[in-house]
Amino acid sequence: xxxxxxxxxxxxxxxxxxxxxxxxxxxxxxxxxxxxxxxxxxxxxxxxxxxxxxxxxxxxxxxxxxxxxxxxxxxxxxxxxxxxxxxxxxxxxxxxxxxxxxxxxxxxxxxxxxxxxxxxxxxxxxxxxxxxxxxxxxxxxxxxxxxxxxxxxxxxxxxxxxxxxxxxxxxxxxxxxxxxxxxxxxxxxxxxxxxxxxxxxxxxxxxxxxxxxxxxxxxxxxxxxxxxxxxxxxxxxxxxxxxxxxxxxxxxxxxxxxxxxxxxx
Amino acid sequence: xxxxxxxxxxxxxxxxxxxxxxxxxxxxxxxxxxxxxxxxxxxxxxxxxxxxxxxxxxxxxxxxxxxxxxxxxxxxxxxxxxxxxxxxxxxxxxxxxxxxxxxxxxxxxxxxxxxxxxxxxxxxxxxxxxxxxxxxxxxxxxxxxxxxxxxxxxxxxxxxxxxxxxxxxxxxxxxxxxxxxxxxxxxxxxxxxxxxxxxxxxxxxxxxxxxxxxxxxxxxxxxxxxxxxxxxxxxxxxxxxxxxxxxxxxxxxxxxxxxxxxx
Numbered sequence: 001x002x003x004x005x006x007x008x009x010x011x012x013x014x015x016x017x018x019x020x021x022x023x024x025x026x027x028x029x030x031x032x033x034x035x036x037x038x039x040x041x042x043x044x045x046x047x048x049x050x051x052x053x054x055x056x057x058x059x060x061x062x063x064x065x066x067x068x069x070x071x072x073x074x075x076x077x078x079x080x081x082x083x084x085x086x087x088x089x090x091x092x093x094x095x096x097x098x099x100x101x102x103x104x105x106x107x108x109x110x111x112x113x114x115x116x117x118x119x120x121x122x123x124x125x126x127x128x129x130x131x132x133x134x135x136x137x138x139x140x141x142x143x144x145x146x147x148x149x150x151x152x153x154x155x156x157x158x159x160x161x162x163x164x165x166x167x168x169x170x171x172x173x174x175x176x177x178x179x180x181x182x183x184x185x186x187x188x189x190x191x192x193x194x195x196x197x198x199x200x201x202x203x204x205x206x207x208x209x210x211x212x213x214x215x216x217x218x219x220x221x222x223x224x225x226x227x228x229x230x231x232x233x234x235x236x237x238x239x240x241x242x243x244x245x246x247x248x249x250x251x252x253x254x255x256x257x258x259x260x261x262x263x264x265x
Numbered sequence: 266x267x268x269x270x271x272x273x274x275x276x277x278x279x280x281x282x283x284x285x286x287x288x289x290x291x292x293x294x295x296x297x298x299x300x301x302x303x304x305x306x307x308x309x310x311x312x313x314x315x316x317x318x319x320x321x322x323x324x325x326x327x328x329x330x331x332x333x334x335x336x337x338x339x340x341x342x343x344x345x346x347x348x349x350x351x352x353x354x355x356x357x358x359x360x361x362x363x364x365x366x367x368x369x370x371x372x373x374x375x376x377x378x379x380x381x382x383x384x385x386x387x388x389x390x391x392x393x394x395x396x397x398x399x400x401x402x403x404x405x406x407x408x409x410x411x412x413x414x415x416x417x418x419x420x421x422x423x424x425x426x427x428x429x430x431x432x433x434x435x436x437x438x439x440x441x442x443x444x445x446x447x448x449x450x451x452x453x454x455x456x457x458x459x460x461x462x463x464x465x466x467x468x469x470x471x472x473x474x475x476x477x478x479x480x481x482x483x484x485x486x487x488x489x490x491x492x493x494x495x496x497x498x499x500x501x502x503x504x505x506x507x508x509x510x511x512x513x514x515x516x517x518x519x520x521x522x523x524x525x526x527x528x
Binding site: 027030031034035038039042045046048049050051052053054177178180181185188189191192196197198201 | 289290292296297299303304306309310311316443445449450455456461462
């Protein structure tokens, strides 16, 4: 059976399993929708009170917020297997995956597709759609293409972070909650332009975890904002950082798999 | 009372073992506090109009919220939850203890122990370096402590109700998602309650969740003056009473329809 068909079959199983708890899926999706939706309302309340942040209006900040949330929701839905990977390692179930004739990373991903993530996705798409429509000069075709590429690239970046988090399990058998600062923290930080933060923080989210490359920089080009000292080409090539980060994460992951020692349970 | 205190103490001792998780949690909370305070600082720099809360008060509010984050009843007690799912709840019913009080003791432990582990380091870092102001006065500090105790009891009462809902839904995750959302929104963690638009603030002030966070937080900074404290403490106490009664009723009903699967 080829990989793609196998993937869809596993996803189908995962979805059927989730639908056994139908009321739960509905409540969880609703909860996700409310939680993220209200987050945006809070942002709106702050803009209503203060007017702008560092010269950015709500509709502009909404673009940052929407991009980050859609990217994150996509990677949460597809790469969530890595987020709960510590359970596989601690229970010794990862041994079974290694015995099967497929790549371990593939099996971890295919094991889980979370329906409840639709809540954040829908909300992010709504905000993003509104943000694009609310601009005074509507973005051109090139800018829309950049937007789509950025969102996709962001999803790859977040997936890379989930993979790194899972890789840490090989060394500590405990999923390190610390990685949440880069995933959830990154989404939280992306509600406002990166320029408001202190230099060390900006550098961290530019060079260590290249979140700026899939959020702030492309947004400058999409919104026709002055580059604030950044060469004009940067926003257009920055999204390449997403797939590159994912590739690097996968290399680290393979290193980890090679080092893996079962817990014996 | 004694067996329940013993349950509380035993659960706390277990939960206090998770020190690595606490260290990670502290790092997360510090990072979060850093983001939140940076955002508020930038917003306050954008407008000179008078606000219902000044910037130093907001920063203190944010840091206290981070320090006490685990008090927030964002989910039920995992142990009670597990007992329901695996049928162990049957043993609980055999014990010569009240089901509600047992769960309440556990709910209190699951809120208090992780908070105790995390709060002090966050205080120690954010007070000298990140703008967490000391309590406004001695009276403010004393009222903060009283209100904090009430907040813990209130959080425990909410925790039990969520665990009780499990008797109907088994997996309980859906109920958590909605609870997490309301706790986050209405407690002041999403946005300090005074900064909400006025019409929404009216709703938030009535609901129980602000008693878990907003009330102690504002008593500390003096934004809620000691003279206004009695009403705020009464709000907490009234909700504790109401939610304990509701929780008892819920558990009594749930227990009548409880079916434990064999095996």
